[in-house]
Amino acid sequence: MIKVEHLYKSFGDLHVLKDICLDFEPGKCNMIIGASGSGKTVLLKNLIGLMSPDSGEIWYGGQKLSEMDYDEKKALRQKIGVLFQGSALFDFETVLGNVMFPMNFFTDWSREQKIERAKFCLDRVNVKGADDRYPSELSGGMQKRVGIARAIALNPDFLFCDEPNSGLDPYTSNLIDKLIHGITEEYNITTVINTHDMNSMLEIGDHIEFLYNGSILWKGDRHSILGTDCSELRTFVGANVLARNII
Amino acid sequence: MLKRFLESVGRYCLFLRMVFRKPEKWRIFWKQFVIETDKLIISSILIVGVISLFIGGVLVIQTASNMSNPMLDRMLVGYMVRETLVLEFCSTVVALILAGKMGSNIASEIGSMRISGQIDAMDMMGVNSAGFLVLPKVMSATLLSPLLMMFSFVLGLLGGWGVVELTEIIPASKYITGIKYAYNGFYVVYSGFKMALFCFLISSISAYNGYYAAGGSLGVGESSTKSIVITSILILLFDLIVTQLMLY
Numbered sequence: 001m002i003k004v005e006h007l008y009k010s011f012g013d014l015h016v017l018k019d020i021c022l023d024f025e026p027g028k029c030n031m032i033i034g035a036s037g038s039g040k041t042v043l044l045k046n047l048i049g050l051m052s053p054d055s056g057e058i059w060y061g062g063q064k065l066s067e068m069d070y071d072e073k074k075a076l077r078q079k080i081g082v083l084f085q086g087s088a089l090f091d092f093e094t095v096l097g098n099v100m101f102p103m104n105f106f107t108d109w110s111r112e113q114k115i116e117r118a119k120f121c122l123d124r125v126n127v128k129g130a131d132d133r134y135p136s137e138l139s140g141g142m143q144k145r146v147g148i149a150r151a152i153a154l155n156p157d158f159l160f161c162d163e164p165n166s167g168l169d170p171y172t173s174n175l176i177d178k179l180i181h182g183i184t185e186e187y188n189i190t191t192v193i194n195t196h197d198m199n200s201m202l203e204i205g206d207h208i209e210f211l212y213n214g215s216i217l218w219k220g221d222r223h224s225i226l227g228t229d230c231s232e233l234r235t236f237v238g239a240n241v242l243a244r245n246i247i
Numbered sequence: 248m249l250k251r252f253l254e255s256v257g258r259y260c261l262f263l264r265m266v267f268r269k270p271e272k273w274r275i276f277w278k279q280f281v282i283e284t285d286k287l288i289i290s291s292i293l294i295v296g297v298i299s300l301f302i303g304g305v306l307v308i309q310t311a312s313n314m315s316n317p318m319l320d321r322m323l324v325g326y327m328v329r330e331t332l333v334l335e336f337c338s339t340v341v342a343l344i345l346a347g348k349m350g351s352n353i354a355s356e357i358g359s360m361r362i363s364g365q366i367d368a369m370d371m372m373g374v375n376s377a378g379f380l381v382l383p384k385v386m387s388a389t390l391l392s393p394l395l396m397m398f399s400f401v402l403g404l405l406g407g408w409g410v411v412e413l414t415e416i417i418p419a420s421k422y423i424t425g426i427k428y429a430y431n432g433f434y435v436v437y438s439g440f441k442m443a444l445f446c447f448l449i450s451s452i453s454a455y456n457g458y459y460a461a462g463g464s465l466g467v468g469e470s471s472t473k474s475i476v477i478t479s480i481l482i483l484l485f486d487l488i489v490t491q492l493m494l495y
Contacts, residue, residue, distance in 0.1 A: 048371055075373070084367065085364070088364035090365055091365070102374075105272060
């Protein structure tokens, strides 16, 4: 369970996040939606500890992130899987090496066990026959899938995805959405997804938070988003032609 | 300006603290150490060798042409070439060359990883990214660079000998006598120490600039350029300080 209480973050005079309060549900795809520049990535970076908030608290289970020491944060991070916007696969490792990377650091498994686990994760995300290829030799969709395989390599409790569909065609985008949703349910992970992709919201948004100019304006799920009376959200959703015809 | 300088020094010290944390797994560290040794030290052998060979030869010609006084023994050419090589060329000049080659390599590699999110990905896994990426580079460059200095020294002397043999500018026997004359082993230790210090500065400062690179590919280029400029100046400054402390 991840909980955010009264989170604020500014860069100089620019107030990016204002009084953010959130509860993310385990075993569900929790989505943070909003236009570009609304503060989604900053919020995600605060959640995963890559940035520190100016004030407010982030709770993981019963523990405050701000009060964790180096070793506690390190232990927590081993329970977190992150899929970055650009996949962030390691250039110096092959596909198999990328998925094995966290195992090399945090398990005492034999090489055979690590390879077996890595191949299982790659199978789970439908990446086959690319074990020895380097990230630069993969398509965008393949890179995302390898990124997901790496993120779930250590059976994380929490999965964070920053714009998982960016730069992908609608078909691949849909595959990635279903994959994330399937993994979330299968392993009962608390998944948090940053997106502005309407298809994703309607497809897998179990719990949706709408971020507008740094504040949460609306909460709900994929079933209630089209019937919302929040005018800012209606404008945001209505920018999509298909959704405009429905609302 | 002073505030920014002090902030940078403070951040560099904090960065070094992260770098010198105990590695998560020594096996991974040693594997990286071997990889970095190949990338930083072994790949520098050719350029250091070629430059040393030619500089040794040039030093012989220059020294001989400036010692036309018949009162001076010709073996002093060999002596002066040896002293010039060991005291300054093999450590300081070679380090300045390495500042360009090694420094830009480290800064651009780590900088690219920073801007593509690979360092964030490592941090998010709970891996000490600074330790994993930088410690093997710094250790390899610092501990093994004195071998490069020795290599440069030997090649420099050989280059001089080659020129002596080819041009007969001085008798070869005089050159050999000269390079053996009044040999002081401490100069080799002094030069090796300087080289290790300079390579520590090159690797750590370049890694620091790459690690905090920002602003896309332009930022990576900037961090690379900044690394070369800063380390070149620091090499000259520390050359002065170490020489004063160790030789005077």
